[in-house]
Amino acid sequence: MEREIRRIGVLTSGGDAPGMNAAVRAVVRCAVSQGIECVGIRRGWSGLINSDFIRMDATSVSHIINKGGTMLYTARSKEFMDAAGRDRALASCKLLGLDGIVAVGGDGTFRGALALSRQAAANGMDLQVVGIPATIDNDIGCSHYTIGFDTACNTAIECIDKLRDTMQSHERCSIVEVMGRHAGYLALTVGLSVGATAVLIPERELDFENDVVEKIRRARLAGTTHYMIVVAEGAGSAMDIAKRINEEVGIDPRVTVLGHIQRGGSPSARDREIASLMGYEAVQAMIERRGNCVVAEQDGKIVDIEMEKALQMVKPFDMEKYDILQSLTHRSGSLR
Numbered sequence: 001m002e003r004e005i006r007r008i009g010v011l012t013s014g015g016d017a018p019g020m021n022a023a024v025r026a027v028v029r030c031a032v033s034q035g036i037e038c039v040g041i042r043r044g045w046s047g048l049i050n051s052d053f054i055r056m057d058a059t060s061v062s063h064i065i066n067k068g069g070t071m072l073y074t075a076r077s078k079e080f081m082d083a084a085g086r087d088r089a090l091a092s093c094k095l096l097g098l099d100g101i102v103a104v105g106g107d108g109t110f111r112g113a114l115a116l117s118r119q120a121a122a123n124g125m126d127l128q129v130v131g132i133p134a135t136i137d138n139d140i141g142c143s144h145y146t147i148g149f150d151t152a153c154n155t156a157i158e159c160i161d162k163l164r165d166t167m168q169s170h171e172r173c174s175i176v177e178v179m180g181r182h183a184g185y186l187a188l189t190v191g192l193s194v195g196a197t198a199v200l201i202p203e204r205e206l207d208f209e210n211d212v213v214e215k216i217r218r219a220r221l222a223g224t225t226h227y228m229i230v231v232a233e234g235a236g237s238a239m240d241i242a243k244r245i246n247e248e249v250g251i252d253p254r255v256t257v258l259g260h261i262q263r264g265g266s267p268s269a270r271d272r273e274i275a276s277l278m279g280y281e282a283v284q285a286m287i288e289r290r291g292n293c294v295v296a297e298q299d300g301k302i303v304d305i306e307m308e309k310a311l312q313m314v315k316p317f318d319m320e321k322y323d324i325l326q327s328l329t330h331r332s333g334s335l336r
Contacts, residue, residue: 003126005099005287007037009053012070013044013105013112016263017134017148019271020070023104025061026279027132032058034287039096043073044105045080045112048089053096065272068151068264074105080112086119093120093127100128100286102279106135106146107311110294114307117292128291130282131307134275136262139183141313142305143296147278149185150270152262156190159258164194164228173216173227173253175242179262180232184317186262187232192325197227199325200241202234203317212241213248215329229253277302 010027012020024040031038040056041047054060064071079085093101103113113129120127133140136152156178167174180186184201191199198215200206216227229245231238242253267275278295285293285304294310296303305313 009039009098009101011041012074013109018068018151018267019147019275021064022272022275023279026276028056028061030280030283043075046075046077051092102282104132131294132278137183138185141315142310145297147275151268160194168226175229175238177238177257181234184232191230196230200231200235
């Protein structure tokens with residue numbers, strides 16, 4: 001007979017994303033409403049190894065839905081990658097009497113959760129794990145949307161709009177590097193939204209002459225005297241691109257690397273809503289013994305997918321959106 005879910009842990013791991021606090025809040029409040037105790041594990045898997053935790057109730061998550069970052073802090077743990085480290089984490093689970101863990105984070109967070117659950121089963125423990133996808137890169141294969149993406153896009157757009165004002169005043173070329181080491185979702189959405197002259201993404205091999213040089217030339221022939229290039233960090237170094245533009249076009253670009261500013265800020269309405277819905281579904285999945293799974297957004301609906309299957313899924317990049325951007329910049333070299 002399966003044991004009733006009485007106490008669960010919740011943690012945030014990996015890179016932080018706006019909306020993580022909203023997800024934690026939803027998990028805690030949904031659990032409490034169902035008579036389930038909730039333990040907040042601080043500093044991700046590292047905190048589970050080192051028994052860094054706090055008891056949580058409905059009051060402890062008041063007034064955090066609007067805050068960026070994560071009240072539980074986050075960290076990456078090399079120790080957790082080894083079986084010995086996971087044994088220590090399981091010892092903490094046993095000590096605290098945890099029946100399950102909700103892990104908010106990305107692909108690495110979910111792989112760690114699955115490894116922990118399997119190791120628990122091998123040791124005769126019944127530990128359910130449920131993942132909630134939160135990453136500004138929007139690169140989780142099983143989910144069409146991940147918590148934090150909308151806010152990160154809006155933050156980058158706001159910065160670029162301000163940057164454009166000064167670039168236009170001085171008739172300069174601006175190169176803005178946004179996050180996205182392995183995925184260009186952020187760069188593409190931001191580029192479309194700000195009317196970039198060109199957008200460079202890791203999913204498409206760079207043809208510098210056609211993708212950058214010719215677009216700047218067409219923009220100049222159309223009367224434009226300032227240019228905005230948006231680069232995903234995985235598509236190349238913004239400094240290297242600036243150097244090539246200077247060599248081949250003869251203009252002196254200015255480089256701005258937005259960096260971790262994209263991770264911060266109050267989450268948008270969409271991120272608060274999706275995080276709340278996913279947090280609720282995570283607890284329901286655990287109560288109904290549907291773990292181990294990842295909660296995902298697919299076609300506007302919140303679903304849960306068996307974790308091993310979820311980790312094997314690959315999200316096809318929306319090249320149609322990239323083709324639209326190419327079409328919109330084909331003649332003028334700018335979307336604006």
